[in-house]
Amino acid sequence: MTSAPALVPDVTLLDGRAIPQLGFGVFKVDDDTAETAVAHALAAGYRLIDTAKLYGNEAGVGRAVRASGLPREDVYVTTKIWNDDHGRERTLRAFDASVERLGLGVPDLVLIHWPFPGQDLYSETWSTLVELRDAGRVRSVGVSNFQPAHLARIIADSGVTPVVNQVELHPYLQQRALREIHAELGIATEAWSPLGRDTGLLDDPVLVAIAARHGVTPAQVVLRWHLDIGNIVIPKSVTPSRIQANLDVFDFALTEEDHEEIAGLDRGARIGPDPDVLGA
Template sequence: MWQVPDEQAESVVATALEAGYRSIDTATSYRNERGIGAAVAASGLPRDEIVVTTKLWNGDHGTEETLRAFDTSLERLGLDHVDLYLIHWPLPMRDRYVETWRAMEKIHADGRARAIGVSNFTAGHLTRLMETCDIVPAVNQVELHPLFPQRELRAFHAAHGIATQAWSPLGSGHGLLDLPVLEEIARAHGRSPAQVAIRWHLQLGNLVIPKSATPSRIAENFRVFDFALDDGEMAAIADLDSGLRRGPDPDTFDYG
């Protein structure tokens, strides 16, 4: 739900739920929690069928700050719990993410977040959490797409039971979907390059959250469960790895 205005969020989520989606990803910084909550309430679906994720923003690190920010998110969403609550960025230069994680553990213990995790953490940040805290993050949501597949970090996650979730799974407009490799594979399957990229994620075992506010693309992005890529196609996509991050560097990002 990144970059979806609050006044449009209810209709966008309603369209996604009608298409079959059951996971909604937002954040305090997206400023659309109220619209998402309204869509969940109006959906008529049982609450336990919808996975709602939101994230703690950078200015709210710290024990009391985290607890207050979480209360505010719940109020905006109109919910009594979220399914997944994430620290949005580690901000290592501020050195408060361990304290913040302990507050997240309290939120989890109170049953107000069914799972807790992080976003944009490196293996080093995760190791520090695991060495000093009680709960291993359920999820690490990171920039991940065929141009930046994060092989080493995915392997680290797998070794420690952390789910890998991909933001910017389609490359966020950096030309990924125009590459001849994806276009050729898409033609072979009668699919779009976006569907091929999403299928690549699924076959790697990534949790994937493609972003769109366009109804036709929302529906298209969901139609990825009735075809599969063969080993050669997966290898061809793997060769697209540029090793270059498009978004901010988690070790230096300090904003908000």
């Protein structure tokens, strides 16, 4: 028996389809643990699940979605094409393999995981995803970790703009310039590592003080901030209480002063690789 979904708003994508603004990520979670965690997340009310070939848990995600009893159309599932699978033929094979592992029919969203520019195949890979979308084999297509030059290249080559760019984004790396470009192009910004893992972000005195003012946790403050600035956000946890807490961010509002204080935390500091350097 699942609980009623939380009041998670949808974001309407460039192609007219809707994606829940707050979802659940499974990076660095093994297949069996992912199955259990996704089951908890779906029961709590999450309806967006974000996985990838790299994570090695597409099968577990699929099992959890099928076991949930929810209609397939009520759960939005994202997966990704890994760096080794760029180029048309490899992308087609990788896509088929991901679809088989998930076992959920047509994926809602498939992303190119990284541009990996040294291979110079990300534009061909993008055109292949567009081809799959046009054939009805995936509903929406987007990218991850793409910089402005990568976005400009694929749009110029294909005439098709990605609906999503999923990038590292948190209060220590706010990506303002990239978000402005996304807004101009109609691309939705999706944040990975939204809580700034391993940075000490959630112990930052500014966030601790804001959380105390609202009677919530620093993590809830950060997630509310993401939602307020328009990001799609996919926090990860394998702890049921935190899975629930990350969803309980709709009963308080950050003030203008709170937002100004959080804006001042930007350090431009990455946790993950630089997309211009990885695979260059």
